Amino acid sequence: MLPAYYEYYNPVKILSGRQALDNIPYELETLGCRRPIIITDKGIVEAGLIKIVLDSWAGSDLVVGALYDETPPDSSNVVVNRVAEIYRSCGCDSIVAVGGGSVLDTAKGVNIVITEETDDLMKFVGAERLRKKMRPFIAVPTTSGTGSEVTMVAVIAHTETKCKMAFTSHMLFPDVAVLDPRMTMTVPPQITAATGMDALTHAVEAFSCLQKNPLSDGYAFKAVDLIRQYLVRAVENGKDEEARMGMANASLLAGCAFSNSMVGIVHAIGHACGGVCGVPHGVAMAILLPWGMEYNMKHCAVYYAELLLALAGPDVYVATPPEQRALEAVKTVRQLNSTLNRLTGMPVTLREAGVKREQLKEIARTAQDDGALIFNREEAGFEDILRILEASY
Numbered sequence: 001m002l003p004a005y006y007e008y009y010n011p012v013k014i015l016s017g018r019q020a021l022d023n024i025p026y027e028l029e030t031l032g033c034r035r036p037i038i039i040t041d042k043g044i045v046e047a048g049l050i051k052i053v054l055d056s057w058a059g060s061d062l063v064v065g066a067l068y069d070e071t072p073p074d075s076s077n078v079v080v081n082r083v084a085e086i087y088r089s090c091g092c093d094s095i096v097a098v099g100g101g102s103v104l105d106t107a108k109g110v111n112i113v114i115t116e117e118t119d120d121l122m123k124f125v126g127a128e129r130l131r132k133k134m135r136p137f138i139a140v141p142t143t144s145g146t147g148s149e150v151t152m153v154a155v156i157a158h159t160e161t162k163c164k165m166a167f168t169s170h171m172l173f174p175d176v177a178v179l180d181p182r183m184t185m186t187v188p189p190q191i192t193a194a195t196g197m198d199a200l201t202h203a204v205e206a207f208s209c210l211q212k213n214p215l216s217d218g219y220a221f222k223a224v225d226l227i228r229q230y231l232v233r234a235v236e237n238g239k240d241e242e243a244r245m246g247m248a249n250a251s252l253l254a255g256c257a258f259s260n261s262m263v264g265i266v267h268a269i270g271h272a273c274g275g276v277c278g279v280p281h282g283v284a285m286a287i288l289l290p291w292g293m294e295y296n297m298k299h300c301a302v303y304y305a306e307l308l309l310a311l312a313g314p315d316v317y318v319a320t321p322p323e324q325r326a327l328e329a330v331k332t333v334r335q336l337n338s339t340l341n342r343l344t345g346m347p348v349t350l351r352e353a354g355v356k357r358e359q360l361k362e363i364a365r366t367a368q369d370d371g372a373l374i375f376n377r378e379e380a381g382f383e384d385i386l387r388i389l390e391a392s393y
Contacts, residue, residue, distance in 0.1 A: 006213035008260050009170060012150045016179040016249060018241070021053055024096065024138060025060035027176045031136035033094035035065040037087050039107045040098045044142055045069045047186045053098055053140065065092035074164075075102045076157040077121045080109035087114055094136040097174075098183070100195075101146035101155075101281075104139050108154035108172050111135055115171075122158055122165065130171040139174040142183045144234075144247035145195025145282055147202060147255020149177035164275065166371070179248040181241045189235045190344040192247075194282030196231040197340070199223060199251040200333075201285040205264040206257035208296065208303040209375040216261035219253045224310035226250035231336070235343050264376035266292035269385060272366035277355045283347055286340070290333045291392045295384070299377040301326035308332065350393045360389045 015023050028036060040050055054064070068083050087095075087110060097107035111134045112124050124130060139149035148154075154167045187195070203223040206216050230246030237243065269292070270284035293304060305325035309317040311332045320328045340346045347353040355363075364385040367373070373380060380388075 003213055006211070008213060008215040010150060010173065010256050010259065012173050013176045014150070014179070014252065015176060016245070016252075018181055019056070020178050020180040021056040021140070021182070024053075024176075024178060025057050025062050027138060028062060028094055028096075028136065031094065031175060033136050034061055035063050035092050036094040036096045036138075037066040037068065037083070037090065037092040038064060038096050038098060039071060039083060039103055039110065040067070040069050041071040041103055042069055044099050044103070049142060049183055049186070050098060052182050053096075066090040071099060071103045071106050073102055074157055075106040075109070076159045077109070078159050080106055080113060080121050080156060081119065083110045084113040094138070096138045096140065098140040098142060100141065100143040101148050104141065104146070104148035104174075105154040105156055107137060107139070108167065109156045111137055111172070112167065121156065124167060125165045127168045128170070129167075130169040132171070134171050137174045138176045138178060140178045140180070140183060141248065141251070143187055143191065143195045144184055144244070144251040145198035147199065147251050147258070149174055150252050150255040151259040153259065164271075177252060179245065179252060181244045181248070184244045184248060185239055185241075187238065189238065190346050191282075192235050192238065193231070193340040193344045193346045194280060194286060195251070196227060196234070196247055196282075197286035197289065197337070198282040199247070199254045200227050200231075200336075201266050201270075201289050202254035202258040202263065203227070203250075204289065204293065204307065205266055206254065206261045207307055208300040208377065209262055209264045210377055211261040211375055212303075213261060216257040220257035220261075221307070221310050223250045223253035223257065224307055226253070228311055228313060232339060232343070235340060262375040263372045264292070265295060265373060265378070265380055265385075265388070268370035268372040268376070269363065269367045269388060271370050271372065272363045273350070273353075273355065276363045276366055277353075277359055279350070279353045279355060283353050286337050286346060287348060287350055287353060287392050288388070290330050290337070291388050293330045293333065295380070295388055296376065296378045297326060304329040350389065355393070357393060360386060360393065363389055
């Protein structure tokens with residue numbers, strides 16, 4: 001059924017394929033830039049990925065204005081302000097971010113500080129606080145999970161309050177997203193598994209939450225289909241170029257979907273697990289997704305039944321009676337988790353992820369205040385969330 005009203009917006013130009021990096025000089029020239037700052041982290045440099053990027057620029061007129069490679073796993077306003085000062089002092093005119101979610105979010109934060117000519121990123125926390133057109137920004141993801149290269153969201157910690165703050169604005173979309181298989185070849189199997197489950201959760205929740213719409217549905221459905229085909233392959237053989245490109249595209253498609261339709265209860269609880277207990281986001285998504293789907297079954301069974309075709313393939317879909325397809329979708333997610341656990345040791349319960357039972361109530365209280373709950377079809381209070389946590393423990 002079509003929604004009575006919806007909006008969809010995503011202006012990011014997408015370059016996908018082997019040697020896609022080679023087009024960055026042209027894209028920056030088109031944007032009127034030739035002196036970018038490269039934002040990345042030590043692991044990316046040590047893996048040789050920055051060398052690949054720089055080698056692909058050989059013969060162009062680009063000049064690297066600065067290179068910042070100290071982005072932490074969870075970036076903060078202090079880091080953003082530091083990088084913004086480097087950008088200014090080195091006379092940079094654009095941003096190229098090479099990394100995972102923290103790097104891309106840092107780049108978005110730097111763009112806010114530079115464009116708004118401020119020294120306090122936290123003035124712009126919240127939704128649609130930005131009014132100025134951002135500086136040219138090219139995103140090169142090195143993991144296949146967050147979809148940050150095509151979203152209008154950044155999550156950055158405030159060091160004083162020790163809280164993760166969300167920034168959302170249509171101004172925050174990168175100008176260009178570059179998917180090159182060379183950028184994800186070195187991701188270890190367990191991180192490949194966890195980030196893949198993050199992408200799957202983005203897609204499943206985008207396909208079933210309150211703001212779903214025909215455009216986000218198309219992106220989400222194809223993302224799930226690609227994950228079915230390529231996630232286990234990428235885990236089993238990280239050098240499988242086709243699998244890596246399949247997962248890079250799946251992550252991007254899921255990002256396009258949830259950036260417009262949003263997510264739901266699985267993300268709300270997962271964010272709380274990360275904040276309270278430090279559970280890696282992708283791991284939390286993998287553990288919680290089947291339980292969140294079960295909780296939402298009353299209002300979302302029709303959507304999960306439809307997704308079974310992408311989750312399990314046409315043979316399973318046809319062989320499953322229509323009234324059982326939603327439950328079969330949940331079963332398929334659990335089977336995928338079991339396979340990834342066998343291949344990588346990725347946790348499949350909160351206990352295995354290091355959560356203590358006495359922390360569950362604090363997680364539930366924290367999840368109650370998460371904005372993702374607003375878009376979940378089934379309302380959830382403290383006791384509901386606690387039951388999900390107990391079940392997944």
